Amino acid sequence: MHGPAMSGWLLMALCGATGLYCLVRMRGTSGEARRAAGGEALMGFGMAAMALPAAVVVLPVWAWTGYAAVFGAAALAALWPARRGRHHLHHAVGSLAMVYMALAMAPGGGAHTGHAPAGVPLLTGALLVYYAAYVLRSGVRLVPVPAAAGVSGTLSFGTRPELAPACRLAMGLAMLAMLLTL
Template sequence: MHGPAQAGWLLVALCAATGSYCLLRMRSRLEAQRRTAGEEALMGFGMALMALPAAVLAPPRWAWLGYAAVFGAAALRTLWAARRNRHHLHHLVGACAMVYMAAAMAATPTAHAEHGGGGTPALTGALLLYFAGYVLVSGVRLLPAPVLATAEGGGTVTGWADRTELAMACRLSMGIAMIAMLLTL
């Protein structure tokens, strides 16, 4: 996307780190967790690629169309998965937002280098409101909850792939990154 180079690099680092952790989460014992982690890894790495500063990479128009095609396919797959789990609706909105941003950049390929606007203000505003609400709700869910004391040895040990608080933190960071990307559109 466009914006200051330092902010772009921070966004790339955040999204790549989130995508990397989501790849680790794909080692979960639960299939639903693995599937969700895969969707989130695709989103994280896709956002990292799209956030590369224009000074480093000014993709041609066909690259933006490629992003739109990949995330369009992800949106269709997520739409199918949303029949079983409503959490996939958020992934659907995220994939559609990525398609929208890629299509806006494809429509105005010089906007990436010139820091110009490329999207529809009403749709951009609606997506900003959605992701701002998602970030606020996700942040509240991360607040510490009172923990009941358990007997020694009675707790269960979970691996990195099954740490729900880390998965929620990743979702929160990707929501914040999505807001940053939409603001630069």
């Protein structure tokens, strides 16, 4: 990732922890919730790998192509279920944003090609607007969730209802930060 090394390390830690939590969440769910948690884990770990400061490790060109291929496949996989819900459409947009960033960050990939005279490519600007709106909407919706009536005992770490939206908010903020460094 371009930019200060400290922000890269912090983004890497945030996204890695988010990906790890999503794996834990996968264990405690089934069906559609499990698939969504798996997609979010892939996104979290992919963002953590991309956030690794460029000063530490210079990835070969094939790694960026690999990122683009993996997230291109994830975008295609999210498009079919997207007709059932907006959350899948968000996964498709996020995966396509990862493809865009992988191609832009690749050596010779033209991270600075296509800039308008003002300096921001149109696609980067559109993704920044999308993720800014997503983060604001997610932040507003992040309110304490009351305990469900009739639930006895305690919830496990992976099934706590308030953590999944917080996880999505953290990944949205990380995506916003990564797009700002392009």
